[in-house]
Amino acid sequence: MVSLQLQDLGARVGGRQILSGITTPPLTGGNLVALLGPNAAGKSTLFRRIFGLARGGGQVNIQGATSARPIAYMPQDNGGRPVLSVYESVLLARMQGGRLKVGPEDHAKVAHVLAMLNITDLRARSVGDLSGGQRQMVGAAQALVQDPQILLMDEPTSALDLSRQLDLMALLRRLTRDRDLLIVVAMHDLGHALRHADQAMVIDRGGLVACGPTSEVVVPSLLRQVFGVETRIECCSAGLPQLIVDGRADESCLCRAVAV
Numbered sequence: 610m611v612s613l614q615l616q617d618l619g620a621r622v623g624g625r626q627i628l629s630g631i632t633t634p635p636l637t638g639g640n641l642v643a644l645l646g647p648n649a650a651g652k653s654t655l656f657r658r659i660f661g662l663a664r665g666g667g668q669v670n671i672q673g674a675t676s677a678r679p680i681a682y683m684p685q686d687n688g689g690r691p692v693l694s695v696y697e698s699v700l701l702a703r704m705q706g707g708r709l710k711v712g713p714e715d716h717a718k719v720a721h722v723l724a725m726l727n728i729t730d731l732r733a734r735s736v737g738d739l740s741g742g743q744r745q746m747v748g749a750a751q752a753l754v755q756d757p758q759i760l761l762m763d764e765p766t767s768a769l770d771l772s773r774q775l776d777l778m779a780l781l782r783r784l785t786r787d788r789d790l791l792i793v794v795a796m797h798d799l800g801h802a803l804r805h806a807d808q809a810m811v812i813d814r815g816g817l818v819a820c821g822p823t824s825e826v827v828v829p830s831l832l833r834q835v836f837g838v839e840t841r842i843e844c845c846s847a848g849l850p851q852l853i854v855d856g857r858a859d860e861s862c863l864c865r866a867v868a869v
């Protein structure tokens with residue numbers, strides 16, 4: 610089983626220390642982890658640091674990898690080159706790592722992932738002509754087609770309508786179970802985190818605030834401290850935890866995080 614553990618991780622970008630001292634317990638395959646934090650907290654930078662696109666101190670420890678490229682990363686605002694078709698763009702993502710020869714299994718994999726995400730009908734469309742939500746689904750396909758053991762997804766549902774948000778989160782959760790995948794999803798929707806994530810990791814101003822089971826991390830006291838909002842968690846008629854936002858905890862903290 611794959612596991613990812615961060616040890617005193619830091620990141621410097623553009624001459625600034627963006628992340629420091631991030632140490633987590635091992636995050637293991639079979640789990641969906643929500644990465645939470647205010648704007649500019651460092652979520653995207655953390656993904657880039659883990660994926661090797663940003664430099665810094667500390668260590669990214671991966672155990673149980675069965676391939677040379679166990680991690681796939683879906684950045685915000687991706688979807689591929691505008692001139693390529695959806696099919697070509699997903700196939701190109703499949704060939705990352707320097708492989709030149711496309712085999713039948715690669716075509717089969719692309720077809721499978723497009724079908725899984727319910728975007729087969731987009732296969733011949735140019736990426737540049739797609740809507741924001743459609744491009745986001747293509748970005749998810751590009752990540753999934755790589756058959757990763759660890760999948761880092763940066764706000765994959767931010768442009769999706771509500772039913773597609775639920776579909777994608779349910780699919781990701783199913784994949785963690787069926788394939789022992791570790792999926793880390795950066796998100797702003799705390800309700801999605803409560804509903805879909807096994808674990809939650811919260812960062813603020815470049816440091817780790819909490820990491821553990823979602824029900825222990827996404828609690829009103831932490832949300833007040835990190836996001837400055839008053840919340841309650843109540844069960845709906847289906848027995849699922851729902852986050853109710855009562856309002857801001859302190860009007861004076863407006864835009865505090867964006868100014869970091």
Ligand SMILES: Nc1ncnc2c1ncn2[C@@H]1O[C@H](COP(=O)(O)OP(=O)(O)OP(=O)(O)O)[C@@H](O)[C@H]1O
Pocket residue numbers: 622623625627646647648649650651652653654655869
């Ligand atoms: N290339 C860069 N050069 C300089 N500073 C950067 C660069 N990229 C990010 N930063 C800074 O790093 C900090 C963290 O940014 P990051 O994008 O990781 O935050 P985030 O938590 O993903 O935010 P959001 O929720 O708004 O997407 C911000 O202050 C940002 O301005």
